[in-house]
Each structure stands twice: as C-alpha cells, then as structure tokens.
Amino acid sequence: MLTLTVLPGSASAVPGEVTDAAQAAQLVAEADRQLEVVTEQLNEAKVVLESQHATVASAELAAAETEAQLAALDGQIRELARSAYTSEGLSHLDVLLTSGSADELLHRMGTLDAIAGHTNAKVSEVALAAEEAESAQAAADAAEAQAQGAYDAIVAQQKELEGRIADYQRQYAALSAPQQEAVSTARSGAAQAAPSSVIAPGSAAQVAVNTALAQVGDAYAWGAGGPDAFDCSGLMQYAYSAAGVSLPHSSSSQSRLGTAVSRDQLRPGDLVFFYSPVSHVGMYIGNGQMVHASTSGKPVMVAGLDAMGSYNSARRIAG
Numbered sequence: 001m002l003t004l005t006v007l008p009g010s011a012s013a014v015p016g017e018v019t020d021a022a023q024a025a026q027l028v029a030e031a032d033r034q035l036e037v038v039t040e041q042l043n044e045a046k047v048v049l050e051s052q053h054a055t056v057a058s059a060e061l062a063a064a065e066t067e068a069q070l071a072a073l074d075g076q077i078r079e080l081a082r083s084a085y086t087s088e089g090l091s092h093l094d095v096l097l098t099s100g101s102a103d104e105l106l107h108r109m110g111t112l113d114a115i116a117g118h119t120n121a122k123v124s125e126v127a128l129a130a131e132e133a134e135s136a137q138a139a140a141d142a143a144e145a146q147a148q149g150a151y152d153a154i155v156a157q158q159k160e161l162e163g164r165i166a167d168y169q170r171q172y173a174a175l176s177a178p179q180q181e182a183v184s185t186a187r188s189g190a191a192q193a194a195p196s197s198v199i200a201p202g203s204a205a206q207v208a209v210n211t212a213l214a215q216v217g218d219a220y221a222w223g224a225g226g227p228d229a230f231d232c233s234g235l236m237q238y239a240y241s242a243a244g245v246s247l248p249h250s251s252s253s254q255s256r257l258g259t260a261v262s263r264d265q266l267r268p269g270d271l272v273f274f275y276s277p278v279s280h281v282g283m284y285i286g287n288g289q290m291v292h293a294s295t296s297g298k299p300v301m302v303a304g305l306d307a308m309g310s311y312n313s314a315r316r317i318a319g
Contacts, residue, residue, distance in 0.1 A: 035162065036232070036295065038158045040231075041252075042151070042223065043223065043250040043251070043252075044252045045154050047249065048147045048151075052147040053144065055140045059136045059141075188307060189303040189307020190303065190307070191302065191303060192304060193302065194213055195285065198210075199286075200267065202319040204317075204319070205268060205269025205319065206268075208242065208243045211243070212238075212291045213291055215293075215300045216301055220295060220298055222296070225249055230293040232280050232282065232293045232294070234293070236251075236271055236282075237254075239283065240317060240318070251281040254273075255313060258315040260315060261316045267286075267316070268284060268285050268286045269317065270284045271284075271317060272305065273311075273312040274308045274311055276310070278312055280292075285302070288306075289303065290303060
C-alpha cells in the first residue's frame with residue numbers, strides 16, 4: 001500500500017529573499033534532499049500504478065473468458081439438456097417405450113439425468129466464476145483509481161517543490177565556487193577514485209557492478225533511468241538490467257527485493273539504502289565504497305559508504 005510522506009521542513013521553508021550565503025546554501029541543500037524524497041515517492045507511485053494497470057488488464061481478461069464460457073454453455077450444453085426432455089430429442093417417455101429391458105431403461109434414464117445434472121452444475125460453476133471475475137475487475141478498477149490519485153498527488157507535490165528549488169537556486173548561484181562545492185559535498189560526499197577492478201561474487205553481480213561503474217561521470221536527472229542520465233534507483237535498475245535482472249525504478253521497491261544483508265557482510269553488487277523511509281540507493285563495490293547517482297548538479301560517482309549518512313539497510317539481488 002502506497003503512503004505519502006510529509007516532507008520535513010516543507011511547512012517552514014517558505015521562499016523569500018535570503019541574504020546570508022550559509023542560509024541560502026542550507027535552503028538549497030534541504031530543498032534538494034526533499035526533491036529526492038518526492039522523486040523516489042513518484043518512482044514508487046509509478047511502480048504501483050503500473051502494477052494496478054496489469055491487475056486491471058488481467059481481471060478484464062478473466063471476466064471476458066468466463067463470460068465467453070457461460071455463453072457457450074448457454075448456447076450449446078443447455079440446448080443438449082433441454083433436447084433430452086422435449087420432442088426435439090429423447091424424452092423419458094421415449095426411453096420407456098424403446099427400452100428393451102429394465103436394466104436398459106434404468107441405464108438410459110440415469111444417462112439423461114446425469115446429462116442434466118452435470119450441465120446444471122457446470123453452468124452454475126461458470127456463472128459463479130463470472131460473478132467473481134466481475135467482482136475482481138471492480139476491485140482492480142478501484143485500486144487503479146486510487147493508485148492514479150496517489151501518483152497525481154505526488155506529481156503536484158513535485159512541481160510545487162521544483163518551484164521552490166528554482167527560487168533557492170537563484171540565491172545559491174550567488175555563492176562562491178568553494179561554498180557551492182561545500183554544499184554539494186555535504187549532500188553527497190566527496191567523490192573518490194574508482195578502483196581499478198572490482199571482483200563480484202557472481203556473474204550477474206559482476207555485470208551490474210561493471211555497468212554501474214561505466215556510468216561514472218554521467219549526469220544526475222530526477223526520474224531518469226539512462227542511458228546518459230540517472231537518478232539513484234534508475235542507475236541500479238539500468239545496471240542490473242544489463243545482467244538480465246529486472247528491478248523496479250524505485251529505491252523503496254528495490255529495498256524489498258532480494259535477501260537482506262548485514263553491513264559487515266556486504267559484497268560488490270549489493271544494493272545499499274539510506275534514510276528512513278528509504279529514499280536513496282547505491283551499489284556497494286567493496287572497500288567501503290559505493291557507486292551512486294547522488295544528487296542534482298553532481299554526476300554519477302564513487303563515494304564512501306557513509307557519504308550520504310543515515311545508512312538504512314542492504315539487499316543482495318544476485319550472488
């Protein structure tokens with residue numbers, strides 16, 4: 001079930017003229033962090049909405065199939081049952097007059113009753129299935145509408161926040177280059193040199209690690225999943241897709257996949273998650289490092305595992 005998170009500081013961070021450079025930097029950093037939260041919520045809402053679209057399509061197909069079965073029964077098998085008791089076919093009287101013996105009479109009477117009983121039972125069974133399919137379709141339609149509403153609400157929230165960031169960014173642009181770099185580093189950690197080689201424990205994890213590292217230097221973009229720009233979960237999805245492993249474009253959804261791994265048991269290829277609730281993800285590459293798409297204005301980079309702060313958990317997607 002999808003829930004909307006109230007963003008920290010959203011009530012007090014009202015745009016206004018800020019003259020202090022440190023305050024402007026803080027506002028930009030806070031708004032940037034909030035936008036990542038909202039963007040990952042939007043990614044999660046897309047995952048839920050796509051799932052509901054699939055559920056609706058499946059429910060519609062099931063309903064159509066059972067209705068078709070019921071129609072076929074009504075047009076064919078029911079006709080057979082009716083003909084067994086009318087002048088169009090063999091009636092109980094016909095059976096009585098044409099049977100050569102008592103045993104034959106009982107056998108043929110039983111056959112007629114069996115046809116009628118089986119037909120009625122089959123019609124009832126399919127009719128019940130049709131009712132259940134229609135009920136499932138109605139429930140799927142309602143869930144889809146709820147998912148669409150949640151998605152629309154987050155889109156509106158994202159647009160409002162982007163407007164606030166634009167106002168803060170104008171003031172942030174007045175900061176000196178060292179001040180701007182200090183803000184970015186505080187938000188995403190200092191970039192570190194990528195290791196010359198990373199050995200992952202399995203082929204899928206190795207492909208994912210290699211693919212993620214190959215994107216170092218690519219731009220960060222909200223909601224992007226490659227091939228030239230990424231957000232945090234988009235990079236993980238892209239890397240594992242190259243290994244034939246499908247991941248949803250959502251850090252929250254990714255944090256529920258695979259197998260939980262303690263921090264002291266991390267291996268290259270494991271996904272590492274940050275904040276509570278989860279709203280950022282990176283890929284562990286060994287030696288206390290990860291590769292991640294950190295934040296706006298910073299490219300995909302290698303950083304220390306503690307660069308983002310607020311370490312949450314880790315999951316092993318492939319061995």
